[in-house]
Amino acid sequence: MSYENLAGRTAVVTGAASGIGEAVAVTLAAEGARVALLARRAERLDAVVEKIVADGGQALAVVADITDDASVEAAVARIHEAYGTVDLVVNNAGVMIPNPIEQAPVDEWQAMIDTNLTGVLRITGAFAGDLGEAAARGGSADLVNISSVAAHLTGFPGFAVYGATKAAVTHLSALLRGEFSPRGVRVTNVEPGVTQTEIASRLDAEGQEAIGGLVEAFGALSPYELADVVAYVASRPAQVNLRQVMVLPTRQV
Structure with a gap:
């Protein structure tokens, strides 16, 4: 599917070395956006950027740790130097x-x-000024936060703290609309259900078994299916804000 409204935009995607972040970066670049990819793994970032460039897109690999102030400050400076003002921020990195x-x-x-x-x-604060500036110029400006259905759904023993962090992101997204929307900046919170990502491979045997059980029971979304949702919400007319999107495999309840 093509989203013409994304052409010419400048995006930042965190956690872009794999999974949903990689898929979002590749999808946005394919639609004509310039994309800065943030993650900690330089080799993996470079591979994704090479893929985007080979397909005719524009991309910048920025090695950064979003838990470190100095690292984020350096990343912001590099992005501004290369691309100027950012008008689309996708907070995807997660543990x-x-x-x-x-x-x-x-x-x-x-x-x-x-x-x-x-x-x-940290990332939202770093680019808040950019988003406001982009909106003031009359263009679209988007903050997209990737949360999780774990913010709402219970019944997954051992995932309480993870779910609590994602619940905070969901609530934060709703509250940030009070700050951003009067300035013309859209805020969208996306809550994926079971998704095929690298994150599960980093779990211990018990954790992988738990995730495997969910996949077996419900099926799983692909990262590119989530990326399509991000591209869709960011490409709506500037006056349209899809503030909350829950995306589930059809069999997941």
Whole structure:
């Protein structure tokens, strides 16, 4: 599907080295956007950028850690130098580490909070001025946060802290509309259901078994199906804001 309204825009996508982030970056670039890809894995980022450029798109690999202020500041400076003002920000980077609460793995809780919530805040704050400037010029300006249905759904033992971070992102997205919408900036919160991503491969055997059970029961979305949703919401006319989108495999309830 083609979304002509994305041509000429400048996007930042976090967690762009794989999974949903990679798919979003590739999709936006295919629609004519210039895309800055942020992630920690330089080799993987370079491979994705090479793929985009080979297909005729424009992309910039920016190695950055969204949990680190200095790293984000350096990334913002590089993006501004290369592309100027950003008008589309996709907060996708995330960490999922399931554990029973009684194990009290504080370091793992902190890792999820730092990436899934504070990282979103850090990137949003870094580009808030850009988004406002883009909207003031009369163009479209979008903040798209990738949350999760785990923000709402219960019944997944061990995922309480992950779900809590995603619930915070969902609520944050709703509240940010109060700050951004009067300036003409759209905020969209996307909550994927079961999705085929690399994140599950990083889990321990018990965690992979839990995710595998969900895939077997419900099926799974592909990253490019989620990317299509992001492209769709960002390509609507400037006065149209799809503020909340939950995307599930058809069999998931």
